[in-house]
Amino acid sequence: MNLNYSDEQNMLREQVLKFCETNYDFIDREKILDSDSGYNEENWKQFAELGWLAVPFKEDNGGFNFGPIELTVLFEEFGKALVVEPYLSSVVMSGTILEASNIPEKSEIIEKIISGEHQVSVAYAEPNVGYNFLDCNTTLSKDADGFSLNGSKSLVLNGGNANKFIVLATHDNAPALALVEADVEGLSIQSFKTLDGQTCGELTFENVSVSSESILALGDEAKLLFNKMLDVSILCISAEAVGAMTSSYMKTVQYTKEREQFSQPISNFQVLQHRMVDMFIETELTKSLMIKATLQLDSDDPEASKTISALKVQVGKAGRLVGQHAVQLHGGMGVSNEMSIGHYLKRFTAIDSMFGNTQHHINKYQS
Known part of the structure; x- marks a missing residue:
């Protein structure tokens, strides 16, 4: 191969x-x-x-x-x-x-x-439903003029800047995906920043009119399409995590070579060398699994979704280990906003919670 x-x-x-x-x-x-x-x-x-x-x-x-x-x-x-x-x-x-x-x-x-003229965001997450995104409470109901959308969505990535939203809703007890303009009547948007500095939005829909032409998918088609989007998105943030792990590891090695204690670089201390080796191994393991998931997704392998879940679990565990070791080896400077190393840990924490956390994907892998 x-x-x-x-x-x-x-x-x-x-x-x-x-x-x-x-x-x-x-x-x-x-x-x-x-x-x-x-x-x-x-x-x-x-x-x-x-x-x-x-x-x-x-x-x-x-x-x-x-x-x-x-x-x-x-x-x-x-x-x-x-x-x-x-x-x-x-x-x-x-x-x-x-x-x-x-x-x-x-x-x-x-x-x-x-x-680059327009930006579109997917509104899929809701409060109180955990990571079972398809079991949403937002409803898409048929009316005389088309459809009516009611409910709320949380943690919509780039929600404050989007020109349009793709909204996951429930129609006749089945999933539905609808396209909605950001300035449509009945839609309110509240923008905020997350732990890692990303911009998100809270959306509230009150009798928002949706035309039949704006329905992207219904029923099983919507479910398949949404799950495909999740797989590709998880692969992308996993690749992002691999890049962040690589950078965290390299910055930490460089820092320990420059930081001196007892008249020698702290990189000479064996216990710290062991930690940096652990960081390297976890990064390489994650990258190997990412390559496997990428090739399976690229070839439409039916086992791709299972590998994606395994990758998400590995990213969650490895990201925490690499991020925490990097911060600890930088000492007090590691938690300061003026150094990038603490921001990598914040990003690892955010990535772990996106599209299902470690425990969610362990359960999904076992099912």
């Missing part, structure tokens, strides 16, 4: 790496997080110009027809620099659902996503 990246994939990695090194140092990132939008509009335009927003879309819709492998290349580099632009929500999550739908305006919406 050939596990080497192609020339195109290596070029993509080098392009993202160069961008992050040039335009995305830690100080720039902190300024972005302090902004109201939570991302840099100039960076987003550059993402569009470089063609990154077109990566997962089909050629018929103006994309490059790339797949999970190229997405993991992107997200691994994003993880190293802790990139906060809403690529996951607007391109991966929304794009996966939109491309599989048959709504009349599909091509137009995707074209605007690729150009």
